[in-house]
Amino acid sequence: MPEKTYLQAISDGLREEMRRDQRVFVLGEDVGVYGGAFKVTLGFQEEFGPWRVIDMPLAETAILAGATGAALMGMRPVAEMQFADFVSCGWDHLVTVAAKQHFRAGTPIPIVVRLPSGGGFSGGPFHSQNPESSFAHIPGLKVVCPSTPADAKGLLLSAIEDPNPVLFCEHKHLYRRIKGDVPEERYTVPFGEARMHRHGEDVTVITWGAMVYTADEAAQRLAQEDDLSVEILDLRTIIPWDREAVLDSVRRCSKVLVLHEDTRTGGFGGEIAATIAEEAFEHLDGPVRRMAAPDSPVPFAPNLEKAFIPQVDDVVRALRELAAY
Amino acid sequence: MAVREAEPVSSLQEVHDAGLDREDLLGIYRNLLTTRGIEERGHILYKQGKIPGSFYTGRGNEASAVGVATAMGPHDVGTPLQRAMGVHVTRGLEPWRIFAQYMGRADGPTRGRDGNVHIGDANLGLYAMVSHLPAMLPVAVGMALAFRIREEKRVAIAWCGEGASARGDAHEGMNLAGVRKLPVIFWIDNNQWAYSTPSHLEYAVEHLADRAAAYGFEGVVVDGTDVLAVYREAKRAIEKAREGGGPTLIESVTLRMEGHAVHDDAFYVPRELFEEWARRDPIERFRAWLRDHAEMTDAEEDEITSGVKRLLNESLQRAEESPLPDPGTLVAAVYAQPEELDTPHHK
Numbered sequence: 001m002p003e004k005t006y007l008q009a010i011s012d013g014l015r016e017e018m019r020r021d022q023r024v025f026v027l028g029e030d031v032g033v034y035g036g037a038f039k040v041t042l043g044f045q046e047e048f049g050p051w052r053v054i055d056m057p058l059a060e061t062a063i064l065a066g067a068t069g070a071a072l073m074g075m076r077p078v079a080e081m082q083f084a085d086f087v088s089c090g091w092d093h094l095v096t097v098a099a100k101q102h103f104r105a106g107t108p109i110p111i112v113v114r115l116p117s118g119g120g121f122s123g124g125p126f127h128s129q130n131p132e133s134s135f136a137h138i139p140g141l142k143v144v145c146p147s148t149p150a151d152a153k154g155l156l157l158s159a160i161e162d163p164n165p166v167l168f169c170e171h172k173h174l175y176r177r178i179k180g181d182v183p184e185e186r187y188t189v190p191f192g193e194a195r196m197h198r199h200g201e202d203v204t205v206i207t208w209g210a211m212v213y214t215a216d217e218a219a220q221r222l223a224q225e226d227d228l229s230v231e232i233l234d235l236r237t238i239i240p241w242d243r244e245a246v247l248d249s250v251r252r253c254s255k256v257l258v259l260h261e262d263t264r265t266g267g268f269g270g271e272i273a274a275t276i277a278e279e280a281f282e283h284l285d286g287p288v289r290r291m292a293a294p295d296s297p298v299p300f301a302p303n304l305e306k307a308f309i310p311q312v313d314d315v316v317r318a319l320r321e322l323a324a325y
Numbered sequence: 326m327a328v329r330e331a332e333p334v335s336s337l338q339e340v341h342d343a344g345l346d347r348e349d350l351l352g353i354y355r356n357l358l359t360t361r362g363i364e365e366r367g368h369i370l371y372k373q374g375k376i377p378g379s380f381y382t383g384r385g386n387e388a389s390a391v392g393v394a395t396a397m398g399p400h401d402v403g404t405p406l407q408r409a410m411g412v413h414v415t416r417g418l419e420p421w422r423i424f425a426q427y428m429g430r431a432d433g434p435t436r437g438r439d440g441n442v443h444i445g446d447a448n449l450g451l452y453a454m455v456s457h458l459p460a461m462l463p464v465a466v467g468m469a470l471a472f473r474i475r476e477e478k479r480v481a482i483a484w485c486g487e488g489a490s491a492r493g494d495a496h497e498g499m500n501l502a503g504v505r506k507l508p509v510i511f512w513i514d515n516n517q518w519a520y521s522t523p524s525h526l527e528y529a530v531e532h533l534a535d536r537a538a539a540y541g542f543e544g545v546v547v548d549g550t551d552v553l554a555v556y557r558e559a560k561r562a563i564e565k566a567r568e569g570g571g572p573t574l575i576e577s578v579t580l581r582m583e584g585h586a587v588h589d590d591a592f593y594v595p596r597e598l599f600e601e602w603a604r605r606d607p608i609e610r611f612r613a614w615l616r617d618h619a620e621m622t623d624a625e626e627d628e629i630t631s632g633v634k635r636l637l638n639e640s641l642q643r644a645e646e647s648p649l650p651d652p653g654t655l656v657a658a659v660y661a662q663p664e665e666l667d668t669p670h671h672k
């Protein structure tokens with residue numbers, strides 16, 4: 001099995017699906033000649049031509065509404081937001097039209113919106129956000145946040161197959177940093193099934209996206225320094241999310257940290273924590289802990305951003321506290 | 326209403342008629358050099374690894390920025406964008422604070438919370454851009470609305486790129502301004518590319534200024550490498566707005582002389598286009614004009630050049646001494662306190 005970066009896995013998955021399915025096309029800003037701001041669609045326009053890899057005007061509503069209209073006419077659009085943050089410019093359209101269309105009118109909207117998300121490299125308040133929690137609150141949208149190259153490809157293909165609008169959050173900090181084995185053949189990874197990233201016994205971390213790797217480093221350190229056995233469950237998809245896997249892990253470990261990079265208040269971690277409190281209360285040996293970014297916009301200066309995004313040291317500290325409880 | 330193509334400015338007399346004396350002209354030259362110098366030094370800082378994130382410059386756009394800012398009145402306001410460093414320089418933002426902003430230091434106008442060209446000092450009537458383009462355009466319309474309600478003779482300038490003019494915000498803002506005849510100027514810096522996307526994939530009219538007719542006001546096209554033509558058109562439009570004549574859309578045509586940002590080598594821009602526009606370098610052009618028409622002497626030129634160099638050296642050093650921002654202040658910075666309403670800008 002070849003090893004690929006997270007970015008290459010997304011790119012290859014998309015390219016293979018475009019070869020297989022004539023209905024799939026890409027639209028976004030600078031996706032053609034330039035190959036996309038992050039080069040996910042590099043070489044696509046040469047292969048598929050300018051009508052399947054469309055350089056759009058700088059206009060997110062036109063991109064997202066254009067995708068919706070084309071989907072209604074039988075296409076399978078994959079729209080790229082140059083950065084996830086810019087999806088706010090098409091928010092109204094996604095939330096008002098795409099999310100509610102099937103419920104009210106019975107016509108599916110099979111669109112995928114690719115969202116290069118997340119911080120960690122001084123992108124500042126407008127190039128670093130994690131939008132998954134905001135969209136998780138909107139019935140009608142599905143939200144996907146892969147952390148491994150293999151999942152990125154398999155979940156992307158599921159997203160394209162899915163008859164609903166899917167927001168596909170690609171963490172920018174994983175693009176070139178994370179490598180992994182990716183099967184050559186076509187495969188899908190189902191929505192709503194978490195991935196056991198690391199088995200453990202003493203405490204479990206429920207997380208997704210780039211935080212999987214932050215938790216992993218913390219777990220390795222605690223195994224060595226404290227002889228603590230940390231489990232890590234990677235949710236992979238936020239809507240739908242795998243309640244059973246979460247509850248099962250909590251029942252076995254009895255202590256849980258819910259960790260995400262997005263800000264705390266109203267973050268999806270709150271939903272997970274509430275579900276654990278409702279359904280696994282008697283299995284808990286300590287309070288459900290949440291760790292997330294503080295309630296501020298994402299700051300630019302490296303030292304501010306480091307204080308903002310949960311770091312390995314922060315996770316180690318929180319897990320030690322939980323273990324000692 | 327057809328668009329009007331602005332005439333170049335030639336004689337010193339025309340310049341005097343437009344309200345500039347010789348000192349002003351030398352000041353413009355100084356501001357142009359300072360603007361370019363800041364961005365050139367920023368580029369070096371970036372290569373030294375001292376600037377986090379990305380780095381943008383407005384090379385080729387200096388005249389367009391300095392020209393408009395020179396035409397603004399002291400109480401006018403604006404929302405300049407990523408290519409308009411010259412606006413900040415002309416209105417008096419000290420270069421050391423710009424360098425501090427680049428480096429994410431406590432003394433940058435956003436105190437390290439926001440970065441790079443997201444600069445604005447409200448005390449100078451300038452309000453920092455957000456990344457989302459052109460979100461500040463309808464905000465500038467709102468500023469003009471306040472002036473209209475209070476019957477103040479002030480004008481707002483809304484900057485926009487030709488690419489960003491494709492977004493709905495531009496339409497909504499311009500429509501409102503036209504309907505209410507608000508004192509706002511739409512300054513579209515048309516540098517022919519939006520990241521890698523050429524203009525013909527962004528809009529289908531011949532001139533963006535053609536759109537003004539659809540909103541019920543005047544559209545003008547000006548050569549953005551001619552600082553005096555820029556100044557004169559901006560001045561006309563600003564004074565017209567100030568007297569109740571409503572908005573003007575001015576399309577200032579240049580070429581973005583570098584990549585979209587420092588990571589981009591602009592492979593998609595034909596080299597001949599760069600060569601053609603390099604011959605129209607706005608600073609070189611104005612320097613030649615000053616020598617031909619305003620008798621700028623070698624001594625004057627040297628004095629300006631070395632003065633700018635000295636200023637930038639001192640500014641860099643001062644910026645490097647600026648402390649890192651305090652992470653403890655993050656959350657407290659999110660919401661305003663009542664006493665902050667007592668700044669001159671909110672009265």
Ligand SMILES: Cc1ncc(C[n+]2csc(CCOP(=O)(O)OP(=O)(O)O)c2C)c(N)n1
Pocket residue numbers: 029058059060082086089407408456457458459485486487488489490514516518519520581
């Ligand atoms: C709403 C929105 N979508 C995408 C972007 C990403 N982006 C930043 S600058 C840019 C091109 C802007 O082109 P233009 O308006 O012509 O200004 P220029 O950079 O050429 O001065 C793009 C696509 C953005 N800033 N805002």
Ligand SMILES: [Mg+2]
Pocket residue numbers: 486487488514515516517518519520581
């Ligand atoms: Mg442009």
